[in-house]
Amino acid sequence: MDTKKPxxxxxxxxxxxxxxxxxxxxxxxxxxxxxxxxxxLDIPTDESVVVTADCLLExxxxxxxxSPKYIATRALxxxxxxxxxxxxIPRWIFLSLQxxxxxxEQWVSQFATALGxxxxxYGVSLAGGDTVSTTGGAGITITAIGSIxxxxxxxxxxxxxxxxxxxxxxxxxADLGLGLLKKIHSANSKDNESVNYLINRHYCPEPRxxxxxxxxxxxxxxxxxxxxxxxxxxxxxxxxxxxVCATINLGDIPLSNAAKKLFAGNMDTAQKSxxxxxxxxxxxxxxxxKNSEKIANLETKxxxxxxxxxxxxxxxxxxxxxxxxxxxxxxxxxNRGWEHLK
Amino acid sequence: MDTKKPxxxxxxxxxxxxxxxxxxxxxxxxxxxxxxxxxxLDIPTDESVVVTADCLLExxxxxxxxSPKYIATRALxxxxxxxxxxxxIPRWIFLSLQxxxxxxEQWVSQFATALGxxxxxYGVSLAGGDTVSTTGGAGITITAIGSIxxxxxxxxxxxxxxxxxxxxxxxxxADLGLGLLKKIHSANSKDNESVNYLINRHYCPEPRxxxxxxxxxxxxxxxxxxxxxxxxxxxxxxxxxxxVCATINLGDIPLSNAAKKLFAGNMDTAQKSxxxxxxxxxxxxxxxxKNSEKIANLETKxxxxxxxxxxxxxxxxxxxxxxxxxxxxxxxxxNRGWEHLK
Numbered sequence: 093m094d095t096k097k098p099x100x101x102x103x104x105x106x107x108x109x110x111x112x113x114x115x116x117x118x119x120x121x122x123x124x125x126x127x128x129x130x131x132x133l134d135i136p137t138d139e140s141v142v143v144t145a146d147c148l149l150e151x152x153x154x155x156x157x158x159s160p161k162y163i164a165t166r167a168l169x170x171x172x173x174x175x176x177x178x179x180x181i182p183r184w185i186f187l188s189l190q191x192x193x194x195x196x197e198q199w200v201s202q203f204a205t206a207l208g209x210x211x212x213x214y215g216v217s218l219a220g221g222d223t224v225s226t227t228g229g230a231g232i233t234i235t236a237i238g239s240i241x242x243x244x245x246x247x248x249x250x251x252x253x254x255x256x257x258x259x260x261x262x263x264x265x266a267d268l269g270l271g272l273l274k275k276i277h278s279a280n281s282k283d284n285e286s287v288n289y290l291i292n293r294h295y296c297p298e299p300r301x302x303x304x305x306x307x308x309x310x311x312x313x314x315x316x317x318x319x320x321x322x323x324x325x326x327x328x329x330x331x332x333x334x335x336v337c338a339t340i341n342l343g344d345i346p347l348s349n350a351a352k353k354l355f356a357g358n359m360d361t362a363q364k365s366x367x368x369x370x371x372x373x374x375x376x377x378x379x380x381x382k383n384s385e386k387i388a389n390l391e392t393k394x395x396x397x398x399x400x401x402x403x404x405x406x407x408x409x410x411x412x413x414x415x416x417x418x419x420x421x422x423x424x425x426x427n428r429g430w431e432h433l434k
Numbered sequence: 435m436d437t438k439k440p441x442x443x444x445x446x447x448x449x450x451x452x453x454x455x456x457x458x459x460x461x462x463x464x465x466x467x468x469x470x471x472x473x474x475l476d477i478p479t480d481e482s483v484v485v486t487a488d489c490l491l492e493x494x495x496x497x498x499x500x501s502p503k504y505i506a507t508r509a510l511x512x513x514x515x516x517x518x519x520x521x522x523i524p525r526w527i528f529l530s531l532q533x534x535x536x537x538x539e540q541w542v543s544q545f546a547t548a549l550g551x552x553x554x555x556y557g558v559s560l561a562g563g564d565t566v567s568t569t570g571g572a573g574i575t576i577t578a579i580g581s582i583x584x585x586x587x588x589x590x591x592x593x594x595x596x597x598x599x600x601x602x603x604x605x606x607x608a609d610l611g612l613g614l615l616k617k618i619h620s621a622n623s624k625d626n627e628s629v630n631y632l633i634n635r636h637y638c639p640e641p642r643x644x645x646x647x648x649x650x651x652x653x654x655x656x657x658x659x660x661x662x663x664x665x666x667x668x669x670x671x672x673x674x675x676x677x678v679c680a681t682i683n684l685g686d687i688p689l690s691n692a693a694k695k696l697f698a699g700n701m702d703t704a705q706k707s708x709x710x711x712x713x714x715x716x717x718x719x720x721x722x723x724k725n726s727e728k729i730a731n732l733e734t735k736x737x738x739x740x741x742x743x744x745x746x747x748x749x750x751x752x753x754x755x756x757x758x759x760x761x762x763x764x765x766x767x768x769n770r771g772w773e774h775l776k
Contacts, residue, residue, distance in 0.1 A: 130486035137479035144472035174471040228570030
């Protein structure tokens with residue numbers, strides 16, 4: 093097939109859906125083979141439906157030359173991560189795909205293949221959506237639907253003074269990886285393994301579904317959020333929703349070995365990414381100190397690090413997050429994270 | 435406020451959501467004031483969740499100078515109509531809004547106001563979504579979630595030979611209205627009332643929620659679809675999903691008084707719109723002849739017209755829809771409707 097020619101003139105919407113997307117819905121009876129007006133979905137009677145929607149646009153959320161494979165993994169990762177943050181089990185996604193008129197079929201094929209592989213990994217089915225052509229850039233809106241036992245969804249609003257603040261995994265990797273891709277950072281060494289590790293953390297987020305489920309089922313987290321806007325911004329969201337403040341220690345924030353190695357001579361950069369870079373999709377949660385043993389016994393291979401403590405809301409700091417530096421003194425915070433309309 | 439200046443520089447994403455969209459979620463506890471990662475929604479235990487997603491783009495689905503009010507009504511109308519076609523009761527929507535960087539706040543205000551009014555009318559709450567800025571045109575992706583008693587969702591796949599084919603309301607109006615807006619059609623008279631009627635049918639679709647519910651609850655429809663792609667295309671979808679063919683009579687297809695008056699000297703145009711024009715969002719359904727009395731007794735103010743009959747699948751017509759002209763002879767069909775990628 094000549095994939096250089098405009099794709100839209102060679103295949104129509106219905107054929108496109110049948111060829112690339114209906115197979116991703118094959119295991120879901122309620123998707124009705126994507127041939128109907130909507131999907132009809134059943135969840136267990138003792139569960140609530142958990143829904144989240146996210147839109148990724150070319151030029152805004154991903155570079156124009158990003159491989160369709162990574163656009164798929166980032167779009168799905170961001171959505172499933174929101175379900176993970178509530179402790180929900182993902183079940184279905186709805187995909188609205190805006191396809192540039194000059195896009196080729198190979199792009200769609202690669203996008204659908206990567207999406208399908210990641211959906212399989214996380215046990216979700218495609219259940220519906222929409223495909224439209226556009227003279228603008230590509231756009232991917234995914235609505236992800238999961239479920240959770242009634243009354244047990246994790247929220248941002250339950251943090252209490254005295255709760256300890258935890259994060260999973262390591263922070264800043266995705267932002268450092270993006271910096272390397274954009275050539276804002278130059279790696280200090282020829283350590284390709286570390287470079288690839290960080291870039292992969294940007295391209296292929298791993299939503300922490302299992303951890304979210306364990307935090308919910310074991311009633312560990314009083315509040316939870318996924319770190320998509322950056323640690324300071326997302327902790328700020330918890331403080332706002334819970335009406336508390338938070339103090340975290342710079343020295344306790346976990347950095348990956350790759351970040352430590354590549355930015356050994358420039359730890360400021362790595363720390364800034366860990367504090368303010370988005371898209372790590374690790375979980376940030378609060379938990380009573382009495383849960384320490386429960387947390388230590390969680391069957392997860394992910395490192396879980398205690399980085400600070402929740403306090404009473406203070407009127408002196410509107411955002412509610414204080415950062416203690418390596419010298420034990422409070423640091424000035426200049427960049428709290430990412431807002432989509434700025 | 436100076437609304438000529440770029441909007442994005444004056445208000446951030448979180449403020450925008452708080453000011454214009456959180457009020458639309460105020461009645462929905464599970465939306466968590468739009469402050470959380472997702473929404474947590476409960477439906478009655480004897481009901482299934484029905485979900486549909488649609489994307490409307492500037493320049494593709496609406497003209498660039500379309501009032502934000504009508505962009506809202508068309509986007510929501512198209513989505514709720516898909517729920518109507520399955521007999522579901524709409525409950526929540528998720529909105530992903532792509533906002534051009536040079537858009538002003540007045541646009542958002544008008545969009546949100548119109549969306550809120552129509553949501554109120556149909557009893558739905560905003561439960562989540564996403565707002566992103568774009569250098570391209572505006573885009574609106576709505577995922578609508580409804581519910582229906584388990585096992586009673588209307589589908590496209592149940593039509594049987596011998597079933598009668600029915601449509602609600604009148605057809606072609608929205609397409610004629612769009613033609614008037616685009617000045618493809620010139621009205622034959624100064625009948626402003628009729629012109630406005632047709633244009634309003636384009637701008638403000640009325641999803642047939644009550645009718646869909648009655649067709650489902652009274653077990654009337656063997657198959658149902660909303661007419662969004664055009665009568666011939668949508669009847670074709672039913673034929674494909676049900677593995678049947680269909681014969682309809684041009685003379686039985688209901689036209690509005692406005693269409694009849696404005697296109698009196700050019701009935702071909704009105705008929706072509708009724709057959710192939712999209713976006714009327716009337717319901718097309720199939721029903722056994724034994725249900726005639728039930729249909730006649732439905733408490734709806736909408737006209738319901740019998741326009742044809744379902745037959746055994748014939749190998750001679752791949753699309754499965756035959757059109758009988760006013761002279762009783764079969765007509766050649768050249769334009770079956772609208773595919774989004776052509």
